Amino acid sequence: MILLKETIKRIGELDSKAMEKAKERVDNLIKPPGSLGRLEEIVIQLAGITGEIYPKVDKKAVIVMAADHGVFEEGVVVFPQEVTEIQTKNMARGVTGVCALAKYVGADVVPVDIGVKVDINEPGVINKKVKYGTDNMAKGPAMSREEAIRALEVGIEVAEEQIKKGKNILATGEMGICNTTPSAAIVSVIGGYDPFEVTGIGANFPVDKLKYKAGVVKRAIEVNSPNPKDGIDVLAKVGGLEIAGMAGVMLAGAANRIPVVVDGFISSAAALIACTIEPKTKNFLIPSHASKEKGAIYASELLGLKPMLYMDMRLGEGTGAVLALSLIESATYMNNEMITFAEAGISV
Ligand SMILES: O=C(O)c1ccc[n+]([C@@H]2O[C@H](COP(=O)([O-])O)[C@@H](O)[C@H]2O)c1
């Protein structure tokens, strides 16, 4: 609890002076002001986060939190639960979707076992297991408040380790069969939405059975009555260990003034938890893609984070966040490489 409390305390405001200076530079680059759109906004946000007029995001890591879910026993997925274990190992072997895209983008993949239901003995997977999967949230709390806090702190620890190693931008990713179910519950509770509106197919659950899946989400909320104003309560009652870990990464990024790129639906649910715990966290988050998962648009709206990529993706793992890393880095190249009107001898 001490680490969590201390981390939250360190989260400050964006550096408005650095943002003003960055905006002035970006506006003076040789282009009609505003014409590089979101790239311009990104540089200004990065300046606010880092306090630098020439921010760098060249040391990239995607932290992939892996965990299992007790609500699996309610029959809300089509894939076997063992996929979590197998894919967690595959993250360290470099052969998953996020590994492929991270290789292209030049980002390290950091897989973390925060709650897979079996032991993962794979070199390269960081063992930070808090619990062998959550309990079935349709019958009671997914985990205790203490476990939720511990999982948040695992995320903080892993992020801080990466920051100590010199990473200047982080992305969140996850692997967890069943995790669209707790994510839908989180979005429903925090946003006050009907579970039927925010429950989607996840990893190809049949559309004609979605009512059943949403009913499980509804039951989990009714059984646990989470307090929407208390992010840790929501996390413990209807969340997941990997969701907690990602929320911890976001809090640590904000505390250390390092940008954190949010992946798809599950990462967005984690962002909602982090921002409920400390609303200032939002300023340090950068959205990536619009996940095709049904509830993703609601989560983005709640967060006030406008996606930058519309690629019809819904894999998770950090795939969309990693793609966005390349765009975010390209924004810093715009800032560093372009000349200004004055340098070109044009007076405007
Ligand atoms: O993040 C997303 O946008 C996303 C949307 C749908 C599915 N997923 C991934 O698929 C798994 C969850 O789907 P499910 O059907 O098992 O709940 C989990 O491992 C996620 O990484 C991820």
Ligand SMILES: Cc1cc2nc[nH]c2cc1C
């Ligand atoms: C194969 C597979 C890979 C995944 N990666 C993230 N979620 C996943 C779900 C499945 C089923």
